[in-house]
Amino acid sequence: MRCMNSHTAEELSGFQTGFTVRPAHVIAAASADDVVAAVRHAAAERLPVTVQATGHGLRGPVEGGVLVSTRAMDRVSVDPVERTARVQAGARWSQVVEAAAPHGLAPLNGSAPGVGAVSYTLGGGLGILAREFGYAADHVRSLDVVTADGRLRQVTRESAPDLYWALLGAGHGFGVVTELEIGLVPVRTLYGGSLAFDGRQVDPAAALRAYEAWTRTSPTLGSARAGGAPSDGLTSSFAAVPYPDLPALPPHLRGRYVLSVRVAYTGGDGERLVAPLREIGPVLADSLREMPYTESHTIHSDPDFPHAYYGDSAVLGEFDLATAGEVLRRTGPGAGAMVVVQINHLGGALGRPAPNSVPWREGRFLVRLLTMADREKARGILDPAFALLAPVTLGRAVNFAFGAGDRSEGFYDAVTRERLAGLKSQYDPASLFPDHVSGFSG
Incomplete structure (x- = not known):
C-alpha cells in the first residue's frame, strides 16, 4: 500500500475527466490487506471513503476524505470446470473476456472493454447478452468486501443474504469490494x-x-x-x-x-x-x-x-x-x-x-x-x-448517471430504498462510505 499525500496523477486520473478529484489522502491498494488498513485508518480519523478503479463511474467531484485506488488489484483467474472467474477490484472487462475465451466461456460484460468489471457488476451490469442471461449481478457467486468495521468478509447468498442482496445493486455504499467470484456462460x-x-x-x-x-x-x-x-x-x-x-x-x-x-x-x-x-x-x-x-x-x-x-x-x-x-x-x-x-x-x-x-x-x-x-x-x-x-x-x-450525482432520487423504488437504508444503518451507521447519489444514505 502506498499513501500519497502528493496525489500522484497516476492514481487520481480516470476515464471521466470532467470532475475535480481532490481527496485528502490517496491509498494505492495492492491487496485486500491494504484496503483493510485504509478503511481502518479512515474510520479512526472519521474520514469518508471513496473508491476508484478505472474512473468511468465518477459521478461528481471528490473533495477531502480517503480515496482508495484499486487499479493495481487486477488479477483474474478462471475455473473452466466450475465455469467461474475470480476478478479483483481493478480488473477491466477486457481482461476477464480474454481469460475466459480459451475455455469457450464468456463473462456478462458491458459494451466497453476498459470499464472496471467489479464496479460495473455492483451497479447491476447491463451486458452485451443481457436479454439472454440477465444482469451481471445475477451471476455473482461471492464477494470479498471490507466493511466499515474494517473486517474483510466473504459474502455469499447463504452466508449473509441481506448484505449479499445490498451489495449487488448498491455495493458502493456498503464497503470496498476487493474481489468477486462470478459465473461465466458457455459462449464462444x-x-x-x-x-x-x-x-x-x-x-x-x-x-x-x-x-x-x-x-x-x-x-x-x-x-x-x-x-x-x-x-x-x-x-x-x-x-x-x-x-x-x-x-x-x-x-x-x-x-x-x-x-x-x-x-x-x-x-x-x-x-x-x-x-x-x-x-x-x-x-x-x-x-x-x-x-x-x-x-x-x-x-x-x-x-x-x-x-x-x-x-x-x-x-x-x-x-x-x-x-x-x-x-x-x-x-x-x-x-x-x-x-x-x-x-x-x-x-x-x-x-x-x-x-x-x-x-x-x-x-x-x-x-x-x-x-x-x-x-x-x-x-x-x-x-x-x-x-x-x-x-x-x-x-x-x-x-x-454520467456525472449526474447531484440528484439522488429515482435510483431505487421505495421498498428497495427503505430496505437499503435499514441495512446501511446496520453495516455502516456512521456513513463511512457516503453514497448520497443513491438516496439511501444518511
Whole structure:
C-alpha cells in the first residue's frame, strides 16, 4: 500500500475527466490487506471513503476524505470446470473476456472493454447478452468486501443474504469490494455488429418506430438450443449520434447524424432475424457478422480515450413513440452540442427476479443521454428531454448517471430504498462510505 499525500496523477486520473478529484489522502491498494488498513485508518480519523478503479463511474467531484485506488488489484483467474472467474477490484472487462475465451466461456460484460468489471457488476451490469442471461449481478457467486468495521468478509447468498442482496445493486455504499467470484456462460462466438443509417436521409423518428416494432417480435425469436427452450436472447439497442466534422473520425461518420441499431445474438439464424432492420433505409455501414466473443466490443465501439462527459438515464415502463421522437429531435444536430442517445431494449432475462437489489426489472427500455458539453449547458439540453419522458419513467440506472450525482432520487423504488437504508444503518451507521447519489444514505 502506498499513501500519497502528493496525489500522484497516476492514481487520481480516470476515464471521466470532467470532475475535480481532490481527496485528502490517496491509498494505492495492492491487496485486500491494504484496503483493510485504509478503511481502518479512515474510520479512526472519521474520514469518508471513496473508491476508484478505472474512473468511468465518477459521478461528481471528490473533495477531502480517503480515496482508495484499486487499479493495481487486477488479477483474474478462471475455473473452466466450475465455469467461474475470480476478478479483483481493478480488473477491466477486457481482461476477464480474454481469460475466459480459451475455455469457450464468456463473462456478462458491458459494451466497453476498459470499464472496471467489479464496479460495473455492483451497479447491476447491463451486458452485451443481457436479454439472454440477465444482469451481471445475477451471476455473482461471492464477494470479498471490507466493511466499515474494517473486517474483510466473504459474502455469499447463504452466508449473509441481506448484505449479499445490498451489495449487488448498491455495493458502493456498503464497503470496498476487493474481489468477486462470478459465473461465466458457455459462449464462444456470437452474431453481432451494427447497421448504421444517415439521419439526414432517414427520418430519425421513423427509424426508431421501425426499431421498436422489430423489438416486439424479439420474445419469439431464436433457435432452440440442444435439450433446451427457444432462446430469448437477442439483445439490441438503438443509437443516434451527431458526429462532428473532424479528420480523426472515419470518413463514413465525419459530419453525419448517424442512426444505428446494435445487435448481439448467440443463435444460428441472425441474418434472418435482422432482415427487417435493413428495410429502415439505405445502409450507411454494416458490421453485422459472426464473430468470436473476444471481438464483441466492436459491436458498440465505445470510445477508449479519457474525456469529460455528462448525462443520465431513464428506465421506461412504457415506450411512447411520439415522445421518444421529440427527444430525438431535441438532442439531434440542432441541439447545440453533441448528444449521444442510446436506447436499450430490456426484458427477457432482465425481468426475472433475483436475490439482489438491482431495481426496475419490469422496464421495457433504458434511455441514456450523454453529452460532452459543460455541465450547465448539458443540463439545459438533457433535463427537458428527460422531463418529456417522466410520465413513463420508472427510475434511473445507477451505472448510467454520467456525472449526474447531484440528484439522488429515482435510483431505487421505495421498498428497495427503505430496505437499503435499514441495512446501511446496520453495516455502516456512521456513513463511512457516503453514497448520497443513491438516496439511501444518511
